[in-house]
Amino acid sequence: MAENKSLKAAVPLEKPWSFYGENGELRGLAVSYFRVLSEELDTPITVHAVPAKRLIHGIEMGYYDLTLMFADQAQDGAVSIVAPVLKLDKVLVGLKGLDIKNRQDIEGLRMAFVRGASSGSWIDNNQRIKKITTSNYRESLWLLKQKRVDAITGSYPVLENILTKHDMSWDDLNRPYLLSCRFVLLMFSNLSKHYSQFKAVQVTALKMKKGQKWEALLREVSEVAPSMLAQHNHEKFLSY
Known part of the structure; x- marks a missing residue:
């Protein structure tokens, strides 16, 4: 494959999506996904782990060709959906004692929001919520632990990984309140210099989900972030 056909993929620098191992190697579920996609596509894909x-910004400007993200994270017209990858819940949590049953309980809260992230719900643009911007989810949880915010949002896999960093567990938090259930999508930048490869990537990504390598990826998910493979019936959550 010619060198100018190689693609750049951006992944969130947040465990379990991507992280650096003890020897400095880049690991994580998104990293593994693009490794397998590269093998099946027979095209080099370099993976760049960056903040949200x-x-x-990079995918909107065409600095990166591919990424994994939610449909509403980029500006309209900036990206094209290639294929669905995994369904993911976004939840809102606070410290134990915070009782959240409906929208009214959330309005007026001080909430930590990771810069560039989205909850996929009405709270993203709600002016009645005081939003404190953070660099990453670990910083958001630290603010919550210090009681400098009332609540944070995030997906189960990300929250599971950062709780241990602060010597915390789910027992320290209130019952999670479901905000959204959406597909994480493989996206192609509309400004990519390699957009002509869109169809080939799409065909490969969809075909990949029917093969043995996809089953291997799911096994990795079940080991690293089992909540990603939940049934999403949401009976365990409080209602809206």
Whole structure:
């Protein structure tokens, strides 16, 4: 494959999506996904782990060709959906004792928001919620632990990984309140210099989900972030 056909993929620098191992190697579920996609496509894909805000800016400007994100994270017309990857819940949590049953309980809260991230719900643009911007989810949880915010949002896999960093567990938090259930999508930048490869990537990504390598990826998910493979019936959550 010619060198100018190689693609750049941006992934969120947030465990379990991507992280650096003990020897400095880049690991994580998104990293593994693009490794398998590269093998099946027979095209080099270099993976860049970056903060959420830089990821969105880079994919919108065409600095990166591919990424994994929610449908509403980038500006309209900036990206094209290639294929669905996994369904993911976004939840809102606070410290134990915070009782959240409906929208009215959320309005007026101080909430930490990771720069460039999206909850996929009405709270993203609600002016009655005081939003404190953070660099990453670990910083958001630290603010919550210090009681400098009332609540944070995030997906189960990300929250599971950062709780241990602060010597916390789910027992320290209130019952999660479901905000959204959406597909994480493989996206192609509309400004990519390699957009002519869109169809080939799409065909490969969809075909990949029917093969043995996809089953291997799911096994990795079940080991690293089992909540990603939940049935999403949401009976365990409080209603809206």
